[in-house]
Amino acid sequence: MELVVPARFCGPPESGNGGWTSGHLAGAVRTTPALPAVTVRLRTPPPLDRPMTVRDVPGDEGAVELVDGDHVVAQARPDRGPGGEGLPGPVAYEAAVEAGERFEGLAGHPFPTCFSCGTGRAPGDGLALRPGRIDSDAYACAWVPGADVDVETVWAALDCPGGWASGIAGRPMVLGTMTARVDELPTPGAAHVVMAWQRGEQGRKHLSGTALYTADGRLLAQAEATWIAVDPTTVRPAGATR
Numbered sequence: 599m600e601l602v603v604p605a606r607f608c609g610p611p612e613s614g615n616g617g618w619t620s621g622h623l624a625g626a627v628r629t630t631p632a633l634p635a636v637t638v639r640l641r642t643p644p645p646l647d648r649p650m651t652v653r654d655v656p657g658d659e660g661a662v663e664l665v666d667g668d669h670v671v672a673q674a675r676p677d678r679g680p681g682g683e684g685l686p687g688p689v690a691y692e693a694a695v696e697a698g699e700r701f702e703g704l705a706g707h708p709f710p711t712c713f714s715c716g717t718g719r720a721p722g723d724g725l726a727l728r729p730g731r732i733d734s735d736a737y738a739c740a741w742v743p744g745a746d747v748d749v750e751t752v753w754a755a756l757d758c759p760g761g762w763a764s765g766i767a768g769r770p771m772v773l774g775t776m777t778a779r780v781d782e783l784p785t786p787g788a789a790h791v792v793m794a795w796q797r798g799e800q801g802r803k804h805l806s807g808t809a810l811y812t813a814d815g816r817l818l819a820q821a822e823a824t825w826i827a828v829d830p831t832t833v834r835p836a837g838a839t840r
Contacts, residue, residue, distance in 0.1 A: 614644030617757025635679030760806030
């Protein structure tokens with residue numbers, strides 16, 4: 599099986615958005631009622647507009663890996679899914695719109711091309727997410743999905759807000775792993791809210807949670823991610839970094 603990340607779905611200019619790429623790869627994983635979510639580990643920056651191979655992982659039932667030549671780009675496997683610990687209820691859509699005025703990326707964005715939250719995208723060419731702080735640990739952003747919303751788009755929407763909640767504005771980070779469960783796609787053209795929050799730190803690892811809600815508070819999808827703080831002088835931007 600081949601998989602391609604179109605250039606439209608970039609994070610940095612020359613590599614794939616981590617959330618979108620992970621959601622695309624998740625489609626090749628066979629989930630079950632006991633394991634309804636998918637965990638994806640990004641290994642190297644996903645290339646754009648180049649066919650890659652999806653293959654089973656020997657000895658790891660249900661797992662697949664995305665390969666570019668001799669390089670493993672990502673690995674994915676079924677998972678029980680994000681836990682409910684610390685899951686916040688949504689703020690009102692209007693409050694999420696207001697939070698977007700505090701989006702740190704407006705003052706300086708490391709990757710303005712990002713499909714999810716980039717400030718340099720043409721209108722309608724990206725998700726234009728603007729996560730802003732609402733308290734000491736949580737962020738919120740408003741989202742009105744376009745007509746082409748799909749599972750990959752939901753993964754992308756769950757990705758970037760977690761990075762900003764983890765402090766990516768103040769220190770370079772790359773997305774290490776992301777676990778997501780999408781129970782229902784959002785309605786195109788309807789108001790939605792994405793919540794993001796910190797789940798703790800473990801040395802260079804920063805843990806985040808994200809959740810997608812309808813405007814009336816119904817949970818549609820949620821994710822957990824691990825972000826890795828890196829040396830700004832040596833970082834090579836990977837899939838979901840912004």
